[in-house]
Amino acid sequence: RNRALEESLRAWQKQRQQQLQPRRNTIKDLSFGEEEGLLLLAFTEAVSSLIKFIKSLMVRYPLLRADVDELVVKCAESLEKVYQDGKLSQGVELRPLVTELVSSARELHDEACVLLRDKGQDIREDLANQLGLVLTGMEAEFRRCCVTISQESGLSYICFQQAPPDEQERKGRSGRGLFWKLRKEKARGAGREVAGWGVVEVCAWLESLQLSEYAEAFQGHDIRGRELLTLTRRDLKDLGISKVGHVKRILQAIKELNM
Known part of the structure; x- marks a missing residue:
């Protein structure tokens, strides 16, 4: 496994324990059930929207390429691995690919948040607002992600779970993520x-x-x-x-x- 990915997962797990108190699970089967598959679909759609919007911003504002171009390419490649030839990958290979996608999407999201904070004044106002909406939508998807441990290999993977309504409310108050933090500082x-x-x-x-x-x-x-x-x-x-x-x-x- 990619050592950087493992370190990223461990760091993310530690951060979420402090901020969002995620559920920690163990799984025997790495395949996706129907309910989790729907959550995965929603996540990939959000990632696709983030990639497309940032690409459109880079076309309009070429100077932004230096900040996010590499991460956009990395995230797009991860998404293509999950959807090979336009179809969702199947079998036990999917879980590691999704884990890689979540990691790269999180990197892109965080860098886009910093970009919006530092260079938002250089972006047309309506486009900056749209980017903010895309980023908050992405954070909602990240809150459905939790770290799970494979009983067979002991490796860490990402799984998707819908939080109970009361937990969603609590997380909405206490764990709004980097975009909210930066908006708050700027405000x-x-x-x-x-x-x-x-x-x-x-x-x-x-x-x-x-x-x-x-x-x-x-x-x-x-x-x-x-x-x-x-x-x-x-x-x-x-x-x-x-x-x-x-x-x-x-x-x-x-x-x-x-x-």
Whole structure:
């Protein structure tokens, strides 16, 4: 096995134990069942979207190639191995290929997050927002990944599991990933900039909080940056947001935008 891949998996497992508290499993059979196969399909679609979007950005902004071109190629090659000749690989070979794909997708995702933080101001605003949405979607897929140990070989692999609703809610608060962390750092002290947001930017912000289900309500009430900064608990109730956890999350995020 690739030593770098093993080290990457161990490092990722340690990080997720600290941040997301993933489930650790052992498996006898490396093949994919029907349910896990559907989760794998969703993951590969998200990876494909990330690759395509970053490629389109590199065409429009050639200077970005130096930052992500190598990782895009690596991730695309990993995806092609999983889908050989346009068909999903079968048998026990698939699990190691998927594990490699998750590792390379994570590298690309993390570098794209840094790129968005450091060079987002050089990218057209709507494209930067779209990239942010793609990255948060990718993070949602990463939360379905967990490290599993093969009983036969003792090697570490990636498997996909749908977290219970209560665990998803807990993870949504405590483990939003690198994109959220960088957005949060960038947002501090940016109240004046936020005041100039339009509805699209506000909806992208909701997506970064993993609360995109309220985007339609915000759009319907024409909530822009200036209104967002002054929203109160009563306002959120009027918008149909009743879950205590969601209300607290939004109010805390608004507070940070105003700092």
